[in-house]
Amino acid sequence: MVTDLGPVIRTRPTLAVWKFASCDGCQLTLLDCEDELLGLTGRVRIDHFLEMTPAEGADRDRARLAGRGPYDLSLVEGSITTAEDAERIQHVRRVSRRLVTIGACATAGGIQALRNFADVDDFLTAVYAQPEYIATLETSTPISAHVPVDFELRGCPIDRRQLLEVVTAYLAGRKPQISDHSVCFECKRRGTTCITVAHGTPCLGPVTHAGCGAVCPAYGRGCYGCFGPSSKPNLRSMVAQLRRDGMSERDIQRVFRTFNAASPEYAPVPDLAAEEQQSPPA
Amino acid sequence: MTTVPPPLPYRVADAWDETADTRSIELVPAGEALAPFSPGQFAMIYAFGIGEVPVSASALRGRHGGLVHTVRAVGAVSTALYRLRPGDSVGLGGPYGTGWDLEAAAGHDVLVVAGGIGLAPLRPVVHTVLDRPAEYGRLAVLVGARTPADLVYQDEIESWRGPARVEATVDRPGPGWQGAVGVVTTLLDRLDLRPEGTCALLCGPEVMMRHTARDLLARGLVPHRIQVSLERNMHCATGHCGHCQLGPLLLCRDGPVVGYDRVADLLLVREL
Amino acid sequence: MSADTRVNAVPATASEGLVMGKDGMAALVDVLVRRGFTVIGPTARDGAIVLAELRSADELPYGWGVELEAGRYRLRERSDGAAFANAAGPQSWKSFLHPSRVREWSADRVEGELVLTPDRDAPPRYAFLGVRPCDLRAIAVQDRVLTGGAYRDPGYTGRRSGALLIVVECTEPGATCFCVSMGTGPAAGPGHDLVMTEVVDADGHRFWIRSGSEEGAEILAELPARPAGPETREKARADVTAAADRMGRTMPEADLRELMAGTLDAPRWDDVAGRCLTCGNCTMVCPTCFCTTTEDVTDLTGDHAERWRLWDSCFDLDFSQLHGGPVRASARSRYRQWMTHKLGTWYDQFGSSGCVGCGRCIVWCPVGIDITEEAAALHDWTRSGVTAAEPEEG
Numbered sequence: 001m002v003t004d005l006g007p008v009i010r011t012r013p014t015l016a017v018w019k020f021a022s023c024d025g026c027q028l029t030l031l032d033c034e035d036e037l038l039g040l041t042g043r044v045r046i047d048h049f050l051e052m053t054p055a056e057g058a059d060r061d062r063a064r065l066a067g068r069g070p071y072d073l074s075l076v077e078g079s080i081t082t083a084e085d086a087e088r089i090q091h092v093r094r095v096s097r098r099l100v101t102i103g104a105c106a107t108a109g110g111i112q113a114l115r116n117f118a119d120v121d122d123f124l125t126a127v128y129a130q131p132e133y134i135a136t137l138e139t140s141t142p143i144s145a146h147v148p149v150d151f152e153l154r155g156c157p158i159d160r161r162q163l164l165e166v167v168t169a170y171l172a173g174r175k176p177q178i179s180d181h182s183v184c185f186e187c188k189r190r191g192t193t194c195i196t197v198a199h200g201t202p203c204l205g206p207v208t209h210a211g212c213g214a215v216c217p218a219y220g221r222g223c224y225g226c227f228g229p230s231s232k233p234n235l236r237s238m239v240a241q242l243r244r245d246g247m248s249e250r251d252i253q254r255v256f257r258t259f260n261a262a263s264p265e266y267a268p269v270p271d272l273a274a275e276e277q278q279s280p281p282a
Numbered sequence: 283m284t285t286v287p288p289p290l291p292y293r294v295a296d297a298w299d300e301t302a303d304t305r306s307i308e309l310v311p312a313g314e315a316l317a318p319f320s321p322g323q324f325a326m327i328y329a330f331g332i333g334e335v336p337v338s339a340s341a342l343r344g345r346h347g348g349l350v351h352t353v354r355a356v357g358a359v360s361t362a363l364y365r366l367r368p369g370d371s372v373g374l375g376g377p378y379g380t381g382w383d384l385e386a387a388a389g390h391d392v393l394v395v396a397g398g399i400g401l402a403p404l405r406p407v408v409h410t411v412l413d414r415p416a417e418y419g420r421l422a423v424l425v426g427a428r429t430p431a432d433l434v435y436q437d438e439i440e441s442w443r444g445p446a447r448v449e450a451t452v453d454r455p456g457p458g459w460q461g462a463v464g465v466v467t468t469l470l471d472r473l474d475l476r477p478e479g480t481c482a483l484l485c486g487p488e489v490m491m492r493h494t495a496r497d498l499l500a501r502g503l504v505p506h507r508i509q510v511s512l513e514r515n516m517h518c519a520t521g522h523c524g525h526c527q528l529g530p531l532l533l534c535r536d537g538p539v540v541g542y543d544r545v546a547d548l549l550l551v552r553e554l
Numbered sequence: 555m556s557a558d559t560r561v562n563a564v565p566a567t568a569s570e571g572l573v574m575g576k577d578g579m580a581a582l583v584d585v586l587v588r589r590g591f592t593v594i595g596p597t598a599r600d601g602a603i604v605l606a607e608l609r610s611a612d613e614l615p616y617g618w619g620v621e622l623e624a625g626r627y628r629l630r631e632r633s634d635g636a637a638f639a640n641a642a643g644p645q646s647w648k649s650f651l652h653p654s655r656v657r658e659w660s661a662d663r664v665e666g667e668l669v670l671t672p673d674r675d676a677p678p679r680y681a682f683l684g685v686r687p688c689d690l691r692a693i694a695v696q697d698r699v700l701t702g703g704a705y706r707d708p709g710y711t712g713r714r715s716g717a718l719l720i721v722v723e724c725t726e727p728g729a730t731c732f733c734v735s736m737g738t739g740p741a742a743g744p745g746h747d748l749v750m751t752e753v754v755d756a757d758g759h760r761f762w763i764r765s766g767s768e769e770g771a772e773i774l775a776e777l778p779a780r781p782a783g784p785e786t787r788e789k790a791r792a793d794v795t796a797a798a799d800r801m802g803r804t805m806p807e808a809d810l811r812e813l814m815a816g817t818l819d820a821p822r823w824d825d826v827a828g829r830c831l832t833c834g835n836c837t838m839v840c841p842t843c844f845c846t847t848t849e850d851v852t853d854l855t856g857d858h859a860e861r862w863r864l865w866d867s868c869f870d871l872d873f874s875q876l877h878g879g880p881v882r883a884s885a886r887s888r889y890r891q892w893m894t895h896k897l898g899t900w901y902d903q904f905g906s907s908g909c910v911g912c913g914r915c916i917v918w919c920p921v922g923i924d925i926t927e928e929a930a931a932l933h934d935w936t937r938s939g940v941t942a943a944e945p946e947e948g
Contacts, residue, residue, distance in 0.1 A: 168852050172331045172856060177849045181870040181872070182834060184834055184835050188865070193600045193602040198628070207831060234831050284704065288659035289670055333848070514876065520707075524866070525866075525873060530899040532903055551819075553882045
């Protein structure tokens with residue numbers, strides 16, 4: 001079978017950037033590629049990117065959201081939190097040859113997936129003066145829960161170099177050079193002294209997906225997992241270590257309940273943290 | 283000792299379909315040429331900007347005098363190689379690895395057993411034995427494939443019939459298939475095997491090679507007269523990257539062709 | 555016991571050598587800098603003794619020691635002011651000889667032609683100051699891997715051939731050290747340009763220094779040093795000999811190569827897999843682990859490509875990736891690969907053990923997995939009467 005790495009790119013392919021429930025930070029990463037942006041627009045035609053282009057078509061309002069396509073490459077930011085968005089992502093998939101999710105919201109549900117662990121109506125009444133105006137789903141779900149996704153780029157926000165790698169790899173017809181291993185690889189490659197071992201600082205690096213360049217540990221701060229889980233993380237052992245580094249059951253639960261809270265890999269954490277609480281290490 | 287060089291530029295002299303997902307490419311040097319390859323040795327082929335993969339030579343001298351490689355499009359690099367057209371450029375490194383020990387086969391019946399595209403590294407063996415019949419005993423070629431459409435080198439295989447005993451089998455027969463159905467080991471029953479005078483060369487999926495070797499041992503072949511060509515992840519082909527380990531072996535250096543006596547136990551250890 | 559595992563407690567250099575004070579150490583760094591070397595040595599930074607470029611001997615970790623345990627490293631002040639009374643830190647010399655990221659070559663598409671250009675920038679000439687005997691052995695191990703076979707790695711060869719090795723023998727092993735078990739220390743083996751032993755006692759803070767090469771002798775001649783008296787020599791030898799008796803860890807008394815080959819089915823691998831984070835830290839800090847991966851990158855024009863090589867680890871799921879999935883998917887198989895390679899199959903591949911007993915993998919494992927403890931558990935298993943199960947047909 002010929003894998004769907006897409007066609008060999010001979011003409012200037014079209015690019016679309018889409019926003020769902022998110023803060024816009026990942027889309028802005030594309031605009032942050034200041035040195036490469038002109039080169040990029042020479043290789044791809046940015047056809048749909050509301051952060052930087054006027055809307056297409058006569059029916060301005062619809063076109064703003066919908067975009068007619070088809071697009072060779074779609075970058076999708078944000079999670080699905082409304083019924084309308086659940087339909088819109090189907091449209092995006094239909095008009096996209098290749099769909100790449102960018103960031104923790106689109107890939108794991110984002111910080112807004114904290115609602116998945118509670119009653120969304122409680123949040124509505126706590127936050128909004130008139131909650132009856134709010135129409136939202138009970139859960140925040142990643143794009144992959146709704147449509148097939150060709151590649152998922154991690155991070156909150158995504159890393160600029162990794163975004164460029166995804167686009168250049170697409171243009172070259174190769175696999176993006178993006179690894180699923182731990183942040184520890186990046187700490188060691190850049191020569192950072194391990195802060196857990198040398199200072200006893202709790203750090204999620206050993207179970208967190210690389211890609212950020214190990215920024216936090218380089219500044220003496222423990223990794224807090226904004227790129228989500230690495231491949232096959234051993235959370236039982238990680239949770240036990242966080243306990244040894246002084247974290248309470250509540251702290252451990254909370255450190256995994258951030259931007260990638262709804263990652264399925266993290267599901268056992270509350271039980272593991274409680275278990276550890278009952279049997280502290282000798 | 284050689285200092286690891288970057289790949290040398292080679293040009294695609296010819297490219298043709300073998301099956302729906304498999305093509306052969308013939309490569310000729312754009313300038314300096316690599317040292318000659320032996321049957322079973324492999325090259326690292328670099329697709330510009332995409333990456334490098336190990337591919338055994340499927341013929342040592344094609345119609346244009348170049349090296350022939352057969353690739354199946356399964357990953358990014360092999361898909362890029364699959365799409366090459368005459369005139370395109372690639373980088374080429376090699377020859378790497380051990381190759382088939384044909385000296386050990388001299389004076390023996392040669393039994394070639396291939397699964398799918400595993401016939402590619404064995405094809406130069408068939409060429410060698412057919413070219414020099416006086417040096418070897420009888421030649422038998424057993425080929426297995428998923429479907430008749432997945433059989434590579436079909437026309438050429440037909441031309442081997444006569445000087446060689448050729449048998450083919452498929453897992454799933456299509457309309458018009460007159461041949462055998464089932465795994466390649468079932469073809470062994472059709473041979474008049476002389477266990478003490480036969481050298482067997484196997485290439486295909488690991489499970490196929492294990493079962494074939496097991497059946498050959500049961501028929502009285504000794505393990506060191508069975509050679510297998512093994513595959514592992516390879517990044518450098520020069521013994522430096524560590525990826526292609528199989529227990530004590532670095533397969534880019536100690537393989538890909540290894541005597542079955544050296545690997546029989548290793549292949550039984552799960553996830554080694 | 556093979557020659558490789560013999561206790562190496564007698565200094566290799568028989569010469570009586572010279573003795574110098576801290577001023578001599580200062581002069582040594584100055585001489586090296588003046589001779590054009592990039593001097594790399596230990597310095598206290600970020601709560602650890604790291605290896606970094608030194609401009610002067612003042613940057614050496616005078617007065618710093620370390621407290622080591624499995625998964626734990628702490629800097630401790632020392633009252634004696636010694637610079638080298640500390641065991642292996644978070645990095646090793648491979649960070650310089652076999653760096654974590656190097657460009658190997660570039661490829662350009664020029665009018666349809668492929669032009670491949672190797673990266674052959676002249677490397678800096680390194681002087682490594684403060685190489686511990688275990689690490690000296692580790693360099694020799696990587697030499698065999700990267701230059702001792704049919705192919706020589708060009709970048710490594712360039713960096714290594716120009717490197718000046720100044721060894722400081724070990725007088726203060728850490729709680730995680732086991733060089734005696736591996737036969738690599740605490741006294742220096744062959745292969746150095748200069749070797750020193752640091753002595754601090756009532757007679758002062760001084761270094762007994764001997765040359766091991768012509769270039770070492772030339773440098774030594776430029777230093778403010780005087781012939782070493784018997785007191786200094788004997789005290790130095792006694793300190794090194796005493797260090798051999800103060801190893802924090804030992805390997806089990808067994809042929810480790812056979813132990814590894816015979817325990818592939820041991821239940822202990824499941825036990826360690828329960829603790830292992832597969833984070834790869836042990837391989838990255840190991841001074842002999844050499845595995846690398848390649849990255850082929852392109853720029854936006856699509857006409858320029860580069861081949862980069864990065865440190866890789868057998869703990870990465872992608873490491874054994876084949877079409878159809880990784881060969882070593884379980885944590886069990888990945889930890890087993892690392893340890894059996896290090897202690898066992900390294901002999902088959904490169905003619906020696908891959909372990910030098912520096913203890914870094916024990917210290918820098920975030921959950922404190924201890925290779926000596928794992929080896930001991932495997933050894934116990936072989937003696938427990940449980941016969942190894944027949945390998946499963948998989």
